[in-house]
Amino acid sequence: MRCAVIKFAGTSGDGDCYHICKNILGQPTEYVFHKKTFAPQDFDLIILPGGASHGDYLRPGALAARSKVMNSILDAAKAQKCILGIGNGFQILLEAGLLPGAVLINKNLKFHCDDVFFRVENSDTPFTGLYKKGEVIRLNLACKYGNYYADSETIEQLKTKNKIILTYCDENGNPIKEANPVGSLENIAGIINSEGNILGLMPHPERCAEEILGNTDGLRIFKSILQYVEGGKVRGR
């Protein structure tokens, strides 16, 4: 699997994603600087990492979504390449219109960093094939603008078409309000596009993928993509 990690101006999570793809998965991985372009066939997985591109100025992701490299990402999206946006990368995908909706500032107006519980709502995607539907996992959340919002029509569509991938829940899998530290609608923490090749996630699976860091629940996101790409379109169970 050939992986690209995009370096937007001010992005800080690029090194973390590179480390997972290159050193943990052992896949050929390259950084792509935001002033550069690439062709859709150059990569199988394109990661838009987290971490305050452009200092979150204006709106998180708004300025990065206008970067030169976005043209290549749009082409790759059309070519059905796997695109994963994490944290700020998710926000960039929203701002670029590749995913529906928007994010607001967290309900308590504060940055929130903690390991929290999520329920996997759909395991029939290139990104979640190695999880079970309904499985409760723990991932690291670190954001100030994680409060997902969309109009009711969009929310309805996401729900009926099974495009909500992760929701905040308690340790037993109940999607209660108290388990949602950001205040997002329907406890949404991750959504996929209608074609199923673009995933946006608020939590950071790349930070929970090694034993020494005390949590490996996030690794299966990357392994799922690897299996999907290498295994030739085999989707989850």
Add this chain to the structure above:
Amino acid sequence: MAGREEAKKLGLTDVEYDEILKVLGREPNYLELNLYSVMWSEHCSYKNSKPVLKRFPTQGPQVLQGPGENAGIVDIGDNLAVAMKVESHNHPSAIEPYQGAATGAGGMIRDIFTMGARPIALLNSLRFGSLDNKRAKFLFEGAVAGIGDYGNAMGIPTVGGEVYFDDSYKENPLVNAMCVGIIRHDKIVRGKAAGVGNSVMVVGAATGRDGMHGASFASGELSDDNQDQGSPMQVGDPFKEKQLMEACLELLQKEWVVGVQDMGAAGVVSSTCETAARAGNGIELDVALVHQREKDMKPHEIMISESQERMLVIVEKGHEDDVKRIFEKWDLEAVKIGTVTDDGMLRILENGKLVGEVPAVSLAEGAPAVKRESKRPAYMDELNIDLSKIPVPADLNKILAQLLDLPNIASKAMVYRQFDQTSGTDTVVKPGSNAAVLRIKGTKKGIAISIDGYGYYCYLDPYEGGKQVVAEAARNLVVSGAKPLALTDGLNFGNPEKPEVFYQFEKCVEGISEACRHLDIPVISGNVSFYNEGKDSAVYPTPIIGMVGALDDVNKYCTMKFKKEGDVVVLLGENTDELGGSVYLKEILDVVAGPAPRLDIDLEKRIQTCCLKAIELGLVSSAHDINQGGLAVALAESCIASNLGFVGEIETDLRPDTLLFGEGQSRIILSLPEENLSVLNKLAEEIGVQVSVLGFVKSGSLKILVKQKEQVIGIIDTPVESITEIWNNAIKWRVEK
């Protein structure tokens, strides 16, 4: 020309003005006088503190860079090193806590990447007035958000810190930030303007009028007058700093880079004269070449502005365009403003016309040292009272609950959840344990980092308090499984012109030095902040110690939480008859009284050696040092962290409250599988450390029976669930009230 009256207005004394006349052999002009006024401020010159700071041990085979550079650097083996520094941003944070704290973090981060090191961790140490006070609450929330947003946007994890509330900090909060970076030995860059003819460049943000005389502002007491001045404040731009960091780290790989210096306090003037002085050279520059973001800036304004996110870079002649290309990639400007000369002068031109000329070394190092008067404060004797008259409370459970409800003891999660703790994917032990532990990718190694300071002990007894803070910082590393290597200090004191304040400063430094020598931990960088005064009195004397230690195998790290039911819980060290200086006395019984706990530094060293060895041998499940709140609070913390409980009987000849809540030093609680106990006992005997069994890990409750001659004289018995609830919410409840 500018005379003596003008000099006084700028804060220079008669002695200093005379010295300037002597150095120049003439009267200075207004620009030159401004340069001296900022460079000879306490903040830049350390004129009050230098003679005292000489007492610090700063040498050791592990030291690659000691004090005097942008940051200290210590060897961690395998050609790797750690750069570290603590710095305060107290006065700006007293006025505008968000920007004050943010720019404090920003300056710290620049000091680290200036050395060529990539910043991998931030820590902070914060002091505010009690949360009952509205302004204290405002300062607290603002500073936490500011320091958080800056570090978070930079993508540097905040891995540890401490927060303390006391009304001595009500008007003058303390905001100290620490940054740690990692670097290969052969990539260390220093702030030297070497090589005559080389080019001097300003890179990064454009210069404006913000932060004028910020250094001088930090070198006086806060008053209502200067609270109205907007001008000494700086505003942070973490996005620009991130770009600047990446550009600099790319630049510093090049062999034609000669020197780099952060433009912090006193901007262009401090960075040029300090780099020139270190190399024994001079610099000639033209202020008109500095890129500016405001119109009609005067030469002195350009020279002393403290606009953020700027650096001075000295490169070999002919490589100016190479610098520009790198900075262009990161959307930043880089301009050549001058040249390195051989005459030792800082020569300032404006559009080619000479406007000022002074010896660089006189600006950087020539401030006349001030010998301050020192006097033992009278209050120190008044605070030593007979504590035996205080009655033993009947309900010890209640006391424990009250202690855990104190913001100074309760969980600080409400604070550190606002910090990104995990970016960089190296954080092995997150905030909330004894020290942070980070792995070093590509090696088996790890580092542990602690930051500690306890002004109250230093207030009661500056010498013992100084010793204690070093011991505690080291203990926090040791219980995490790391061997302490070096420290950086942030010394926060009141007005040094007051003999009592200067006494506190001298004695604290003496205590710190003593502990450093015995524990073999050199001081490699630091910062002094004086003039921290409230309306009526100085803040508690508050030295903050940031310390780094190394783990050869990061997998062997240890935390404070109990791991397994049935593990035996033991005490390394001895419970002592010391109630003075305890949180229990001060905050529950409202008795501000010493003496502060004594520290036997040789015993401390043995305890630490024994604990580290036990962890390295894999004997131990958990380790936690006893600190504020005493033995009972330490046990409670290990219970809360693990959601396991403890049951034990302790035989003692002490009062039960002294045993449970006294803060005698050099004590560590270990939990371990019972089969490892005999090995631990043998190890402790060899080293000369006492081990006593306290009880066992058992789920459900925290239960301690205190016995004297077989009689039960005190009981703690409380469900872990209920103390967890109190401890988790104490700060949140007060902030939301």
